[in-house]
Amino acid sequence: MMTDEELMQKLEELTKEAQHHQLETLRSILLHNGTVRYLQSFEGPLHPSTFRRVVPLSSYQDYVDFINHMAEGKDDPFLSVDPLRCFFYSSGTSSSTMKPKLIPYFDSSLSKAASFIGHRGSVAVRQRLFPPKPEVNKILWFLYADNITTTKCGLKVMAASTYPLQSGNATPQQLATFSSPLEVIIGSHVEHQLYCHLLCGLRNLDLIDGITTPYAIGLIKAFGYLESKWEQLCDDLEHGFPCSEISEGAMREAVTKTLGDLIQNWQKE
Incomplete structure (x- = not known):
């Protein structure tokens, strides 16, 4: 496991070449999840160089039908080929109805790595600023x-911080x-x-x-x-x-x- 100093160094390296790392991350996602239902709705094979042109900016409403299908237990790779573990709920403050959104959490090595850097990185930054x-x-x-709470098919729904x-x-x-x-x-x-x-x-x-x-x-x-x-x-x-x-x-x-x-x-x- 990386020390805080090693993690801070990695974060600094990532931010120095942010565009390169973003494209590599996108390439990994498309390679891993290129067959999911959501991406199949767009024409032709997707590539990092064409992704921004082919796939428009999206909002939660673009995914909500797929998410509802997953919450009902339908077994189909709608958004990811990785196993669905649970749902996290949002604060609901961005919605006019104040209703929390369901955010699917997949057992993905990519998301685990990103979560690790995000959570550990925030702690490392805070401790550097406030020893x-x-x-x-x-x-x-x-x-x-x-x-x-649980969905119709029994999947747990919780705040990400409690996971x-x-x-x-x-x-x-x-x-x-x-x-x-x-x-x-x-x-x-x-x-x-x-x-x-x-x-x-x-x-x-x-x-x-x-x-x-x-x-x-x-x-x-x-x-x-x-x-x-x-x-x-x-x-x-x-x-x-x-x-x-x-x-x-x-x-x-x-x-x-x-x-x-x-x-x-x-x-x-």
Whole structure:
């Protein structure tokens, strides 16, 4: 696995010759997926040099029928020859109806490589700009990993940010950076999860090095919720356990332990 410095060097090399790498990526995609239904609707064999002329700019609506067919379980290479693993949903903020879009996720080596560079690269860039401090190493991450639905054929639909937790690929090191315990992240009630995220984040205030959320709208909702619940949050921080509204046993117990551990640490100091 590449170190952060090696990854940063690779990103710099890629951006120096962006056009070349874009064409090579397109060439790989066309070579691998040239037989899918969507591309077959265009005349002649597609090549990177002719792609922009033959294939017009597209929007989600150009793919939605294919995506709906996949969600219904129809076994046909509509958009990719790779196996369909699940769907990710968008934030919905770009739609006039605020309805999330379904984004198919395929078990593709090309997409895995791109995702790895994208996710690891963003972390490496952030750490270069804002070097981590050993004593301040928590992230207030408004993450909701149990917000999962299924399509008619049983495929899971989730936020892309929750996939590592659902697939078991999250490392102990990653989990250790969350200000909230795992029981909050995988809870079943979004509003209660949000409350507990805020509660644990406020209790871990001196350890918080950043605040993040999968979508910008999530941060707006979190701050709005903080404005409406700050008095109750203050009471819970003072008493050392969440309010009675937090009824999910595992979540309540984990948050109470988090608050209690920190109170004990303060008392020792």
